[in-house]
Amino acid sequence: MSNHDTPNSPPTSPLQPVRLSLDDTIQFRCHRDIACFNECCHCIEIQLTPYDILRLKQRLGLTSQEFLAQYTLPFEMDAQGMPGVRIRTLDDKPICPFVTAEGCSVYEDRPTVCRYYALGLMSMRHQEQLSDENYYFLIKEDHCQGHQEDRILSIRDYRLEQGLEIYDEMNREWRQIILKKRSAGPAVGKPTPRSYQFFFLGSYNLDSFRNFVFSPGFSEVYEIDPDTLEVLKQDDLTLLKYSFKLLKQVLFGEMHIVTRDDALQKRVQRRRELENVDETDPNKDYNGPIVV
Numbered sequence: 001m002s003n004h005d006t007p008n009s010p011p012t013s014p015l016q017p018v019r020l021s022l023d024d025t026i027q028f029r030c031h032r033d034i035a036c037f038n039e040c041c042h043c044i045e046i047q048l049t050p051y052d053i054l055r056l057k058q059r060l061g062l063t064s065q066e067f068l069a070q071y072t073l074p075f076e077m078d079a080q081g082m083p084g085v086r087i088r089t090l091d092d093k094p095i096c097p098f099v100t101a102e103g104c105s106v107y108e109d110r111p112t113v114c115r116y117y118a119l120g121l122m123s124m125r126h127q128e129q130l131s132d133e134n135y136y137f138l139i140k141e142d143h144c145q146g147h148q149e150d151r152i153l154s155i156r157d158y159r160l161e162q163g164l165e166i167y168d169e170m171n172r173e174w175r176q177i178i179l180k181k182r183s184a185g186p187a188v189g190k191p192t193p194r195s196y197q198f199f200f201l202g203s204y205n206l207d208s209f210r211n212f213v214f215s216p217g218f219s220e221v222y223e224i225d226p227d228t229l230e231v232l233k234q235d236d237l238t239l240l241k242y243s244f245k246l247l248k249q250v251l252f253g254e255m256h257i258v259t260r261d262d263a264l265q266k267r268v269q270r271r272r273e274l275e276n277v278d279e280t281d282p283n284k285d286y287n288g289p290i291v292v
């Protein structure tokens, strides 16, 4: 949770330039009685994943819209402008808004980056591979004394201790969407502002995404049975998984959610009405991804 260790950071200093895997060991321990307690939370730049936001907004009793407005700032994750969000620090100082004298006030729901520290995670996928490969890097910052503590454990055990299983599971699918979007190249085309808006909605603003799913236009296009609708109304985790499916469908044309037979015709018809489409235009029957 330093100013460097976003889950997909490239290996820049103070990351130690040694790739580690799950069975490699590290010497590290963090606890309340350590002299540097809380120091790392006073110098942060923390990128949030969709699951981080889900946990934090539930913890704080806020809607995702309220959480984004109060606690985050948007930023661009790469040169193409892929939208990300990070924790908004206090009054121009890099202090986390959740740190107190007693420690982290949202500890059980702290973000992925805070759980991983003092490790950095890097995910890579080669074009011919179906899944991504994870590498870990040790982050050694001068203020952090956890590296002098007398404890050695494997990265596998450290991840378990930090409750990273569910975070990694939820972040994995989202990270794959990002990697695919970045590596799509000319086959998929330059990302449009609209596709990035949709990525933002489906990734970070879960309650607004729910409103979108329950809008009349959505059920006009996508088939969704009443039982699934009921679960999506109540359960944020199921909704987030559904959102990832829809992102892949809209951004990459993968078919995960059944569309209604007449959806395309209705959409084209609506577009013609809205935009007064020229009937002589050879592209008038545009067949792109369906976004209502």
Ligand code: SF4
Binding pocket: 001, 040, 041, 044, 096, 097, 098, 099, 100, 103, 104, 105, 106, 107, 110, 111, 114
């Ligand atoms: S969320 Fe908690 S652990 Fe993470 S930087 Fe803030 S106070 Fe520290």
Ligand code: SF4
Binding pocket: 029, 030, 031, 034, 036, 037, 038, 039, 040, 041, 117, 118, 143, 144, 145, 146, 147
């Ligand atoms: S040991 Fe490192 S991670 Fe733990 S409180 Fe100190 S600076 Fe933060």
